[in-house]
Amino acid sequence: MTATAFAWAFRNDLAALGEAQQAMAAWLEARGVPEAARSRLHLVLDELAANVIEHGHAVAERGRHPLRLALRLGAAAELVLLDRGAAFDPRGRGGTALEGPLEEARIGGLGLFLVEQLAQRIEYGRTPDGWNETRVTVALPDAPAAPG
Amino acid sequence: MQVTEVSASLQQIALSGFLDAAAVERLEPQFAAAVAAADRDTILDLSGVDYCGSLGIRMMLAAAKALQKRGRKLVLAAPQPPVRTVLETVGIGSLVPMTASVGDARHQLGA
Known part of the structure; x- marks a missing residue:
């Protein structure tokens, strides 16, 4: 399959x-990824990134720090989120x-619980230059129809 | 968001679209105000909601708690299957009643 990546x-x-x-x-829809998988990826990105935005940085720093999203489609979908917030390993925190x-x-703290329920695998590392790197693998029920 | 006053003791709030983090941030002040303003049991009509994440769930739980303090109830009504799955996964049914239709919610509230 042609490598398909979104950043x-x-x-x-x-x-x-x-x-x-x-x-x-829009990128996932253009590649024919089924709605159920799109919805799971939406949730994973939403919960991970909202956590960083709400807890990874001080409120006064809102809007000043970068997050980087990368998504690769293969046998499964792999979503990688990089952020420069406080070191936080989400594994087992749901x-x-x-x-x-x-x-x-x-009343809060349900986001990581949902990610754990939906993900096949969650990996975490802190890069030497100070980024949290969270990698979540999500099942794709059907192969995407149109790679590229 | 659409608020309907059904009776002196009951209001219905219909939400629609994607209740993701960005949408909840925009919606929450208006929603919390609608809940706080009315001394009524509240049916939350979810039939138009396509997606709900944890911040949407947090918003619903906060509304249920606020209503309970005044002796009022929140009922979640008519979620679409993907939304119902998320709500069931977090176990919200042990805290807030959920019904298959708005009619069932009205029945449950004796309206």
Whole structure:
């Protein structure tokens, strides 16, 4: 299969994440990736990047730091997110599903739980020049129809 | 977002599109205000929602908690299958009732 890769650089704010999502969705749709897989990748990018934006940098630094997204399609989809926020290894940090009663329930922290449920594999490393590199593999139920 | 006052004790809020992080950031102030302004049980009509991530779920849980403090209820109604799958995966049903249709939600609230 022809190597198919998508790359997008954006800043650490949620509006820029929204633009990255639109660009990734259009790229995946053009390659015939089924909706179920597109939706999973949307969720993985959303949760990882929103975590960096909300917790990886100080609120006063919103919009000032780069994130880099790379996506490769093969037998599975591999999504790589690079960020320069505080070192954070997301593996095993998802916790458990919600439990009642409502008044005592935690209200945040569900994003990594969802990523763990959807991902085949999550890898993490800190690069020597200070980037978090999070690599998530997501199953592709059907092979993409039009590589390139 | 569309808010409908059904009766003195019930309102319905319809959300639509993608409830991802960027969309929730735009929507949340307006949504929280609609929940806070009305002393009514609230049906959240999810039939037009194509996607929901954790920040959307957090927004729903915050609304349910705010309503519960005033003795009111939130019911999540009519999620499409992909959204329902995400909501079921996080186990939201143990905290907030979820129904297959808006009619079922009204029935559950005795309306």
